[in-house]
Amino acid sequence: MEARIIELDVREDLKNKIEPFxxxxxxxxxxxxxxxxxxxxxxxxxxxxxxxxxKGFTHEEEEIDEKHWKVTFVKKS
Structure with a gap:
């Protein structure tokens, strides 16, 4: 089974004071x-x-810009 990638951008939610949890x-x-x-x-x-x-994830974080962080989580077996 091929690994899937799901991408989610919550910057707009947080800007509008919407909790993205x-x-x-x-x-x-x-x-x-x-x-x-x-x-x-x-x-x-x-x-x-x-x-x-x-929940079994590792992560790597990267600061793209002043108000843009990209965090990549990978689920381990």
């Missing part, structure tokens, strides 16, 4: 081992790292 949890709910979840956020989403680590 449920949207993020929904996006990762169907991911299997070796699938990738890419998150775009206006800040480094540090609290999310522990939550997704508990």
């Amino acid at each position: 449920q949207k993020i949890m929904g996006a990762i709910s169907s991911l299997n081992a070796n699938d990738t979840f890419i998150l775009h956020a206006p800040f480094k989403p540090t609290p999310l790292f522990a939550v997704l680590k508990a």
